[in-house]
Amino acid sequence: MLSILGMGTCHPTTSIDNHFLEALDVGTNAQWIEEKIGILERVTTLPVDYIKTTRNQDPRMAREVASATPTDLGTKAAESALKRAGIKATDIGMIIVNCCSPQQTVPGEAVRIAERLGINVEAYDVYTACPAFALHIDFLRNFGTVNLPEFVLCVSTATMTHHVNYNDRSDGAIWGDGAAAWVVSSRNPGKLEILDSTYTADPTRCAAVVVDSYRFFHQDGRAVRDFSVRQTVRLVKAIEESYPIDWSRDIFIGHQANRTMLEQITNNREIPPSNHWHNVTYLGNQAGAGAPASLSMNWDSLQAGQHIVVAVVGAGLSWGSIVMRVS
Amino acid sequence: MFLLGVTTVSPAAAVSDSELKRLIRGEPSDIAKRVSGVSSRRISLPFDYITATGNSDPLEGWKVATSSPTSLGVQAVRELLAISGISIEQVGLTLGDTGTPYQTCPSEAQRIMGEFGVKSAAFDLVGGIGAVPHALAVVSRWSSERLPEYMMYVSTNTPSQQVNYHEDPSSAGLFGDAAVALLFGKSAGDKGRRIKISYAKFSPEDRRRLPVVAQGSVRLNEDDLLSAEQLSNNISAELESLRSFDSKLVGNAVFIAPQLYAAQAAEILNRCGVAGDRIVSGVNDIGFSIGASHGVALAKVWEKISKERPVVLMHCGDGQRGSVVLMAS
Numbered sequence: 001m002l003s004i005l006g007m008g009t010c011h012p013t014t015s016i017d018n019h020f021l022e023a024l025d026v027g028t029n030a031q032w033i034e035e036k037i038g039i040l041e042r043v044t045t046l047p048v049d050y051i052k053t054t055r056n057q058d059p060r061m062a063r064e065v066a067s068a069t070p071t072d073l074g075t076k077a078a079e080s081a082l083k084r085a086g087i088k089a090t091d092i093g094m095i096i097v098n099c100c101s102p103q104q105t106v107p108g109e110a111v112r113i114a115e116r117l118g119i120n121v122e123a124y125d126v127y128t129a130c131p132a133f134a135l136h137i138d139f140l141r142n143f144g145t146v147n148l149p150e151f152v153l154c155v156s157t158a159t160m161t162h163h164v165n166y167n168d169r170s171d172g173a174i175w176g177d178g179a180a181a182w183v184v185s186s187r188n189p190g191k192l193e194i195l196d197s198t199y200t201a202d203p204t205r206c207a208a209v210v211v212d213s214y215r216f217f218h219q220d221g222r223a224v225r226d227f228s229v230r231q232t233v234r235l236v237k238a239i240e241e242s243y244p245i246d247w248s249r250d251i252f253i254g255h256q257a258n259r260t261m262l263e264q265i266t267n268n269r270e271i272p273p274s275n276h277w278h279n280v281t282y283l284g285n286q287a288g289a290g291a292p293a294s295l296s297m298n299w300d301s302l303q304a305g306q307h308i309v310v311a312v313v314g315a316g317l318s319w320g321s322i323v324m325r326v327s
Numbered sequence: 328m329f330l331l332g333v334t335t336v337s338p339a340a341a342v343s344d345s346e347l348k349r350l351i352r353g354e355p356s357d358i359a360k361r362v363s364g365v366s367s368r369r370i371s372l373p374f375d376y377i378t379a380t381g382n383s384d385p386l387e388g389w390k391v392a393t394s395s396p397t398s399l400g401v402q403a404v405r406e407l408l409a410i411s412g413i414s415i416e417q418v419g420l421t422l423g424d425t426g427t428p429y430q431t432c433p434s435e436a437q438r439i440m441g442e443f444g445v446k447s448a449a450f451d452l453v454g455g456i457g458a459v460p461h462a463l464a465v466v467s468r469w470s471s472e473r474l475p476e477y478m479m480y481v482s483t484n485t486p487s488q489q490v491n492y493h494e495d496p497s498s499a500g501l502f503g504d505a506a507v508a509l510l511f512g513k514s515a516g517d518k519g520r521r522i523k524i525s526y527a528k529f530s531p532e533d534r535r536r537l538p539v540v541a542q543g544s545v546r547l548n549e550d551d552l553l554s555a556e557q558l559s560n561n562i563s564a565e566l567e568s569l570r571s572f573d574s575k576l577v578g579n580a581v582f583i584a585p586q587l588y589a590a591q592a593a594e595i596l597n598r599c600g601v602a603g604d605r606i607v608s609g610v611n612d613i614g615f616s617i618g619a620s621h622g623v624a625l626a627k628v629w630e631k632i633s634k635e636r637p638v639v640l641m642h643c644g645d646g647q648r649g650s651v652v653l654m655a656s
Contacts, residue, residue, distance in 0.1 A: 060543070106426035106540040106617055107455045107645050120531030120646060124461060125453035129432045135450055147468035200448040203433075203440035211432035214386055214543075315433040318450070 002140060003190030004182050004324070005087070005151075007296035008080025010073045011178040011283055012045045020048065021172050024055070028169035038259025042176035042284025044161040045073075055166040060214055062162035063103055070099050070109060073179035074157030075116040077289075081153070081181035084299065085190070092183075093149020095123040096139070098132035098156040098288045100211055100315070101163060113155055121149075129209075130255050130314020131199065132156040132288030137184070137322050138199040145186040155181045156288035165216045174258065175217065176284025180292035191302060192324040195243065198235070199320035209315035228257055228313045232265045235311035235321040240269070243307060243323055247271045250307040251298075255314060256280035256290025265311075288314070302326045328466055328474065330522040330653060332510040334406040335626040337369035337503065337613050338394050347500060350377050352493045358549060359500030359615075364590030368503035368614025370487035371399075381493030385544060388488040389429060396425045399506035400439040400483035407479065407508040415440075418510075419475020421449040424458040424482040426540045426617040427489055439481055448475075456587055457642035458482045458618025459507065459625065463651045464527035471513055480509040482618040489545045498547045503614020507622025522632055523656040526572045529642075529649030532561055540617070553644050558588050561643040562595045565650050569639065576652065580639045581628050582606050586620035587644055625653075 018030035018040060034040060045066040046056065056062055063069070074097060082089055095117075097110035104112070110123035128135045136154040157179035166172045183190075205227070209219045232254050239245060252271045254262050259281050266276045279286075279294045286293060291312050302308075306326040313319040344366060348355055359365040371394040372382060382388045389395070400423070408415060423436025430438070436449035454461035462480045483506035490498045515521040553561070562584075569576050582601055584592030589608045596606055609624030610616070616623065621640050632638050637654040 100432040102431060104540060105428065105453075108453045111455065111646055114646070122529055122647060124455075124465075125451065127434050127451040127453060128437070129434070139450075142469040142473050144470035147470075199450075201437055201440075201450070202446040203437040203449050204444050204446060206433040206437040206441035209432065210430050213428055213431050217432075316437045316449070318433075318437065318448075 002137065002184055002186050002194040003188065004192040005185055005188060005190035006081045006085025007180065007182040007292060007299055008077045008084060009178065009180050009293040009296045010076035010080065012043045012068055014044050014048060015041045016044055016048065017041045024166060026167050026169045028173065033173045036260065037173060039173060039280060039284055041282045043178065045159050045177045046161050051166050056164060059163050059216060066159060066162060069103055070101055070157040070159050071112045071116060073177065074109065074113045074155045074181065077157065077179035077181040078113060078117060078153055078155055081183050085183035087151055087183065089117040089119050092119055092151050092153045093121055095121060095153045096126040096136055098127050098136065099125065099158055100129045100287050101158045101160055109157065128316055128318045130288050131312040131318050131320045133292045133310060134197055134312050134320025134322050135199045137194055138197040138320060140184055141197055148186045150185060150187050152184045153181060154184060155179060156292060158287040158289060160217060160287050163211050163217045170221060171217055174285050176286050178283060178286035178289045178293055180289040180296055182292055189327060191327060192308065193327050194322065195325055196323040197321065201316045201318035203316060205317040208317055225261055227317060228255065229261055229264050231313050231319050232311045233268050235319060236269050236309060239309050239321060239323055245307055245309060247275055250309060251275050251277055253277050253291050253294050253308065253310045255312040256294065257285050328469065328471060328511040328513060329515055329656065330509060330524065331512045331515055332407055332411045333507065333622060333626050333629050334403050334410060335505055335507045335623045336399055336402045336406065337505045338371040340370050342368050342370055350374065350492050351496045351499050353496060356497040356500055358497045358547065362552065362588055362591055363501060363615055364608055364611050365501055365614050367612050369505065371485050371504045372487055377492050381491055383491050383493065385489045392485065392488050394485060394504065395429055396427055396435060396483040396485050397438045397442065399485065399504065400435065400481045401442045403483065403506040403508035404439060404479065404481060407510050411510050413477060415443045415445050418477050418479050419447055420478040421447065422452040422462060422480045423449065424451060424453050424618045425484055426455065427484045427486055435483065436481065454618055455645050456617055457645060457647065459621035460640040460642045460649060460651045461529065463524055463640065464529055464649060466511060467524040467527040474513065476513050478511045482507050482622060484617040484619050486540065486545050486617055489540065491544045495544065495546065498545050501547055501615045502545060503616050505613050505616035505619040505623050507619045507626065509622065521656040522653045524651060525637065525654045526652040528568060529647045532643050532646060532648040553588065555591060558591055559595050561648045562592060562641065565641050565648060566599055569650055576637065577601065579635060580605065580637045583609065583621055583624040583638065583640045585641055585643045586610050586624065587615055
């Protein structure tokens with residue numbers, strides 16, 4: 001059985017509120033953003049003056065002015081996860097990384113983070129954008145218990161604001177930057193035992209969410225929102241049917257796309273607000289880092305015996321789930 | 328899992344060394360010939376476009392390109408299905424790899440499968456310049472109970488579209504475009520030959536960083552390449568590991584060397600007793616197609632793999648060195 005021994009996060013400190021977006025005068029206002037997507041602030045590695053003056057019309061300029069790269073954020077999140085797990089970087093035997101905004105494509109993001117951590121280990125990218133938390137756990141389960149090194153480091157990192165067209169009234173409100181990391185072991189017990197995981201995709205709908213390599217994020221917003229709610233509800237229902245989930249004790253974490261969507265899901269499954277962990281309200285959608293970051297930010301609140309139910313969806317279209325038990 | 332088939336495709340347009348001189352400005356570089364042994368490269372950009380612009384802006388190159396990474400990958404998969412006799416609906420998992428994506432989201436595997444209009448699990452397993460041997464090493468460690476009956480791996484790259492031909496003669500000489508598709512199965516039935524991954528091991532090497540493709544133009548800096556001594560040490564260490572696995576292997580096997588270093592590695596292998604007719608290049612007539620190059624070479628020797636004549640895929644140069652042995656079962 002796999003366990004998660006420690007988790008960490010890293011987010012930029014620059015925050016954009018809804019009034020800033022309203023002041024860009026692109027046809028939106030603070031009230032509309034709050035009502036539609038429930039996000040009040042989002043964090044970015046871009047300087048606010050750069051956004052204000054250029055609206056990021058050439059995303060290739062974003063990396064020139066950004067305060068951090070995906071590698072920077074991923075490395076700091078990894079260091080935090082290692083500290084929590086109580087191990088050294090040199091104890092890690094393998095690194096897998098998910099990044100949907102890489103600044104180089106060869107070598108992969110995992111190789112760059114390994115280099116920053118100063119370790120020579122097997123390092124490669126395992127990638128599906130937003131459902132990365134479920135994919136990575138499900139991917140590692142394919143190895144069985146004997147074919148993995150003692151400690152595996154997983155990272156999901158993205159600077160999606162570098163791909164935002166701030167002249168678009170919706171996209172600027174959605175995205176934030178951030179990274180999350182988690183240490184997995186098949187040989188050492190950890191705070192979170194992995195009971196189950198799933199991952200799959202429907203590539204016939206892969207054009208619904210796109211990030212052009214040198215250009216912008218774009219999506220079929222309504223279709224993606226409907227898919228996200230329906231698919232997340234299906235994932236949670238399936239878990240409820242297989243495990244003794246008690247929403248007065250157990251915790252739900254969904255893809256941090258927007259709070260309104262998450263509330264539709266929790267209302268459907270009658271999950272009380274106290275048992276729904278999220279961070280999208282003040283960080284924005286951090287792609288594959290959002291859900292694991294939510295869990296990491298609540299690490300010290302985990303209670304023995306609790307089930308943690310993660311259901312994540314995203315580009316591909318792809319989706320997956322994890323059921324964990326706090327030991 | 329067994330390896331049931333391999334196919335590779337490249338654009339039709341080939342650039343010989345003499346044609347290359349007309350496309351670049353300034354003196355040609357000898358890196359492609361000396362290090363990799365490239366004498367011709369397949370590209371997906373029109374010659375007149377390169378002559379006029381040098382492809383200084385890859386975004387403009389994409390507009391006139393004859394292929395994309397996705398279209399090459401789709402073509403490789405179609406050919407793989409045709410030779411394997413299975414339908415796309417039977418493929419339960421697709422793994423993708425590209426170093427030259429038009430889009431960073433969704434994954435290349437999802438874009439390729441999207442073209443076929445089927446719902447199935449797909450994600451990217453990105454291995455850089457050692458993508459194919461690395462993917463084989465990963466799959467060889469997976470437990471078959473959790474895997475579907477059939478799965479595919481596709482590595483597809485169009486680095487020619489990110490070469491600045493006027494400013495970077497080294498990259499212009501080195502890179503070419505190709506896609507490779509591999510089919511894995513839990514069993515072969517009577518439709519295919521079974522190739523077993525008999526040995527797969529990767530270890531850290533003494534060199535980690537090889538920035539080949541940035542967002543923008545590709546750039547190959549000679550300072551980032553392994554020295555001849557480092558390459559020799561890596562290959563010697565791999566041969567030693569292979570001898571420990573099977574004392575007769577090095578004397579019998581066909582070798583697919585680290586493809587970025589195909590020419591230099593062939594000389595080292597020769598000195599270690601591997602005859603030239605047992606060394607296969609995936610770059611000499613295609614150019615270096617990043618992760619697909621090992622697969623281009625593998626397709627050339629696929630029909631010759633037997634119990635007596637295994638194939639060794641070697642990799643090094645990006646922080647990891649390793650070998651995978653394919654043998655008919």
